[in-house]
Amino acid sequence: MQRHTITPRNNWQAAVEKLGFGFHTADVPYWDENAYYEFSLSEVTQIETATAELWGMCLEAVQYVIDHKLYHKFAIPDRAIAVIEKSWNDDVPAIYGRFDFGFDGTALKLFEFNADTPTSLFEAGIIQWFWLQDFASHKDQFNSVHERLIDYWKYLKPYLHEGILHFTCVKHSLEDLTTAEYMRDCAIQAGIPTKLVFIDDIGWNQEECEFVDLEDQEIKNIFKLYPWEWMVNEPFFDQLLLNPEVYWIEPAWKMILSNKAILPVLWKLYPNCPYVLECYFEEENRLKDYVKKPIYSREGANISIIKDGQILAETRGIYGKEGFICQQTFNIPRFGSKIPIIGSWVIGQQPSGMGIREDDSLITGNTSCFIPHLINN
Amino acid sequence: MKKSKVVNLVLITAALASCSKPKPDWDSNEVYMRSDTTANYTHTQGMHLSPFLWYYAFRPYGMFYGGRYHHSGYYSSSLSERSNIGRSAMKGAAIRGGFGGSHSFSVSS
Numbered sequence: 001m002q003r004h005t006i007t008p009r010n011n012w013q014a015a016v017e018k019l020g021f022g023f024h025t026a027d028v029p030y031w032d033e034n035a036y037y038e039f040s041l042s043e044v045t046q047i048e049t050a051t052a053e054l055w056g057m058c059l060e061a062v063q064y065v066i067d068h069k070l071y072h073k074f075a076i077p078d079r080a081i082a083v084i085e086k087s088w089n090d091d092v093p094a095i096y097g098r099f100d101f102g103f104d105g106t107a108l109k110l111f112e113f114n115a116d117t118p119t120s121l122f123e124a125g126i127i128q129w130f131w132l133q134d135f136a137s138h139k140d141q142f143n144s145v146h147e148r149l150i151d152y153w154k155y156l157k158p159y160l161h162e163g164i165l166h167f168t169c170v171k172h173s174l175e176d177l178t179t180a181e182y183m184r185d186c187a188i189q190a191g192i193p194t195k196l197v198f199i200d201d202i203g204w205n206q207e208e209c210e211f212v213d214l215e216d217q218e219i220k221n222i223f224k225l226y227p228w229e230w231m232v233n234e235p236f237f238d239q240l241l242l243n244p245e246v247y248w249i250e251p252a253w254k255m256i257l258s259n260k261a262i263l264p265v266l267w268k269l270y271p272n273c274p275y276v277l278e279c280y281f282e283e284e285n286r287l288k289d290y291v292k293k294p295i296y297s298r299e300g301a302n303i304s305i306i307k308d309g310q311i312l313a314e315t316r317g318i319y320g321k322e323g324f325i326c327q328q329t330f331n332i333p334r335f336g337s338k339i340p341i342i343g344s345w346v347i348g349q350q351p352s353g354m355g356i357r358e359d360d361s362l363i364t365g366n367t368s369c370f371i372p373h374l375i376n377n
Numbered sequence: 378m379k380k381s382k383v384v385n386l387v388l389i390t391a392a393l394a395s396c397s398k399p400k401p402d403w404d405s406n407e408v409y410m411r412s413d414t415t416a417n418y419t420h421t422q423g424m425h426l427s428p429f430l431w432y433y434a435f436r437p438y439g440m441f442y443g444g445r446y447h448h449s450g451y452y453s454s455s456l457s458e459r460s461n462i463g464r465s466a467m468k469g470a471a472i473r474g475g476f477g478g479s480h481s482f483s484v485s486s
Binding site: 020119126146171175181182185188189199202204205206208212226231235 | 452472
């Protein structure tokens with residue numbers, strides 16, 4: 001893995017906006033093509049293999065959590081358990097997830113799994129691919145995101161309830177809208193009829209006991225870019241319990257995998273796995289050098305790095321009341337001042353590509369930049 | 378590993394290329410609303426919007442009968458239920474705003 005500094009394409013902003021990428025720059029640049037990462041084929045194969053193996057291990061871990069009723073360790077409320085178990089037993093369609101890895105050129109270690117509402121999908125699948133066509137079209141990229149999404153929607157089509165597949169996200173985030181619309185784009189290409197409804201416009205028809213969109217059309221299948229851990233605390237969760245036949249995608253069992261409490265479970269089940277870092281719930285922690293993470297946390301919030309009992313770095317935020325896990329530290333080499341994290345996608349049970357985010361900080365947050373990559377054979 | 382050379386987008390380019398991030402244009406005027414004469418007035422929940430955005434924040438619903446449009450309520454989570462429901466027999470059967478109230482700008486993860 002190497003980092004190369006390059007000159008961005010002339011007027012690259014117009015090029016990416018033409019693709020529908022409207023959030024390339026926020027307060028700070030997010031899409032950054034002043035550099036790219038180069039991987040060897042064997043490195044990419046290593047990432048691909050790890051992604052496939054970890055996905056299988058994660059499914060085993062979900063079964064373990066359900067079998068042993070470990071929901072309290074995940075701060076999952078009792079009233080959500082039936083929904084989780086039904087979605088697992090019914091094999092409700094699930095589409096995607098993103099493993100975040102640290103890589104030192106030899107060892108590849110799992111930091112977390114974004115299993116419920118992972119973003120940066122559009123950047124990984126589309127934007128960096130078209131960047132490669134302009135920059136070095138003769139090179140390859142670990143990227144079959146787009147094809148896999150379309151293929152998997154095609155595969156799932158017969159398993160959905162008949163009718164419309166709705167898509168939903170929050171109203172005021174272009175990033176979220178882009179991710180949801182990109183996913184809808186792929187479903188349309190798979191031949192599925194779709195509609196967009198913003199999450200707060202979803203209605204509940206009390207007479208028919210069904211969720212409806214703004215045209216009062218029944219919602220039977222819905223892809224949500226909206227976290228389960230929020231939904232369980234919102235008023236309509238009571239209504240959701242009244243109509244358990246709706247396919248919410250990602251399904252409710254992703255509440256187990258998207259929770260950082262899955263990390264000590266993975267360590268307990270697979271202590272010899274080369275990809276899993278030693279990890280404990282805070283009350284059982286025996287590590288001296290570790291990263292303390294809230295079991296619910298987004299964008300790198302409320303994370304502390306502790307070395308010999310001293311706080312090396314920490315971030316603020318609103319999370320932590322549900323508890324913490326402690327994960328062994330892993331040193332990622334810096335490239336200049338930059339520290340890269342690999343986001344490896346699993347789509348339809350298969351490793352499907354990756355995106356790199358980098359930061360000057362040891363903790364990847366919402367200001368980290370997305371950097372394209374290529375494979376040099 | 379290599380993806381196909383042709384990558385098509387049927388929806389997203391057209392839908393999003395001209396899309397700008399919506400930013401509420403805050404207005405300091407206090408606003409109290411009710412959906413009909415049988416509902417209570419309540420202060421709207423922090424949504425002091427310009428007239429331009431008013432329609433999007435408070436989309437009305439209702440129906441025509443007897444040659445007149447009868448307003449039944451608003452598709453809005455910014456209006457409390459007691460001011461949106463009232464006792465009008467014309468109310469639609471759907472209530473809205475039961476999801477999405479976690480007030481986060483983005484779910485990014």
